[in-house]
Amino acid sequence: MTRKKYKQAKPLLFDRLFPPRTMMVGGHTVQKPRSRAWLISIVLLIVVAASVMITEFDIGILIKRGHQLWVILAKIFNPKWEYFSKVVNPLLDTIKMSVMGSVIGSLLALPFSIIASANIVKNGILVAIMRVLLNIVRTLPTLVIASISALMFGLGTFAGTVAISIFTFGIVSKMMYESIETVDMGAFEAMEALGSTKFRAFWSAVFPQILPTYLSHCLYSFEINIRAASILGYVGAGGLGILINDRVGFRDYEGLGMVLLTLFVVVLIIDNTSQYLRRKLS
Amino acid sequence: MQTTLNPIEAMYDNRPRRWWIYTLIVLLLTIVLGWSSTAIEFKGIASKGAEVAYGIVYGIFHPDTNLLWTLSPDGVPYLLLQTVGIAVLGTLIGGLLAVPFSFLAAENVVPKWLAFIVRAFTLLIRTIPSLVWALVWIRVTGPGPFCGVVTQSICSIGMISKMYINAIEDLDTKILESLDAAGCNTFQKIRYGILPQLYANFISTIIYRFDINIKDATTLGIVGAGGIGAALIQCINSRRWSMVGAFLFGLIILMLIIDFFSTRVRKRLARG
């Protein structure tokens, strides 16, 4: 019987700098790796200290002016009901932007995520480049994209929709290529064996496997997008954000409260519906 | 005429007809999409729009190198570090504060009614966009990075406690039985039975949230809560493209680095 050779785990940098202690226990040699806890604690301490300094951390202010918070919060939780009529339209705008943005972003994400999947596209360089590009798109904060869009396309919901599409594109494509790589390629192989082109084999054999995951990711991004869309108005990209900017400017916290309340209700409904649908998909 | 259909034809005739469900769904989607597309009034790319696009591309490839390499508080490195600092503290404080919240909201720890109230409370915190929180907190702390820290702490509590709660509810309590049998007191049971199960999950959550907070800290800067966001937006609005390019460049590099490390650490945590 041949003996199995167990591959030694590659030594980590830490273990090379601080070699493990060798101990003799009952006649056998045991290698105990040195504890990392102390290194991590020191690093953490330094990082926290640096952060405290650079952010001008000042608990004093909180103590002194903390009561202000309650004043404001009290007003927010006392919403101005008459204000609702002014909230409706921007609210609908926000929802429309989210829907369109999510749909466009998700549709665009699919072909790109396929190119970024190592099991479908065999060209390693192409996959790597695509992934870097997708990562870069993901790193841009939505508000930054929104303000640039607002400059390019003028104020209003169009800019917001563009921003949301780009944002959705970023997160859905990453989730998708991670899912595509876990797909069972067996049926794909079978289709190629019976004379199908790669594209049709993908469509008939791989796509049905990822479709539920794809829809689930789209719904999830829609949940996130409602929240994101609500603040885009702050930079002029339409929706509730304009109202928020507005009310805060006038110190009208009761009005703000109304806006937030409607947002809360809508988010609640959408979240629950989305989670229900996502559970049915899996 | 056949009095008995052959079994194949019989099977075909009895096939489930699902096409009307699909048509319904397609119809529904078309209506929703049609309604939503009214939000897209393409006023045409504003005449300056193409300028803007060009300016940004130009800016990214010709970043203002003075800004990139300076150590002054207006420069890219300082602002990036400030942004990181805001995210670090915001995540850590939020993560710590979230612990008691999530235990109080876990149905296997406290009675259902209490859990429900606490959860509703965290849901409230989560729904108020961080931008709004920042605007509120500015009245308390004044503008600046500290406002960002406080805002992020509160907002992080929202998402982190949601994930903590999941971890807590998945706890395997059988280990408590064996610790009990070995004669441990409550503190020891928590320390050796519960904490090891939660530890890896908590850390992973915190790192995940840190990732998100870096982006968020940039956004908060726009309302004056410190970090690179404020400078970025100002330059965008005043069309100083090279400066915009510098900031974007630094921001993208920062995020790629952090993304890279956080994914690696989280993978190692998951695999152990």
Added chain:
Amino acid sequence: MIEFIRTGKTYPNGVRGLDDVNLKIDQGEFVAIIGLSGAGKSTLIRTINRMIDVTDGQVIVDGVDVMTLRGKSLRRFRRRIGMVFQSFNLVTRSTVIKNVLTSMVPDMNFFAALFGIFTKKQELSALSALDKVGILDKAYTRCDQLSGGQQQRVALARTLNQNPTIILADEPVAALDPVTANQVMNDFKRINQEMNISILINIHHVDLALEFADRIIGIRDGHIVYDGPVKQVTEQVLDSIYSGAPIPKVTDSVVEDESKTTKPMNASATKEVLP
């Protein structure tokens, strides 16, 4: 008719998967290919429909040299050859009939294939393929609700729906329990006799091979060490194929699906003892 003329396959890492293979298989034969894991059984079968390219010699199927085909001609060639896999390779979330219908996809126009719109004639043909393997009643159930044996029959029906002249089977019963394995082998036998389709089966379990096939081909280290009728297979023959290792039977535990690992085993691996 399938002909191998001095066929050889060298993998990129230098390993010789097949060496100087010379075979002639007539239409309608039921051939079982046996040998140790990594001996070259999978390689041999996959050269026929060019899932694997040969590096030396020729493989000629019905008068066509396989290596001259490319693109469209290769796809059309594959239409006439059916393949059955060890892990069934079905789209498990789809219904049985949808899986059988995928065999018609290469012949359909773009939009019909895109939206999965099949004509009544296509559906009836798929249903009769299911009937031939005796699983008609499950036509509209999802594949993941079926047992292993039933799934393999669906895979077989999918192949039959192509109206192939040759069926290649790569360890089709390795993942099935002995009773079901017997049923599926019976199906193969019936198809071979009723429809005169050539059947080449890679099989791990020698007792099944001897029971159902007409002709046995034994491979060892990429060479053909035996090629002849079942009746002439003796203990000595089996020894030369298995190099003294214990001869696998259908009652052994389930065998791992080797086609899922793309690395070819090197020659020394054949000295290993089978589980």
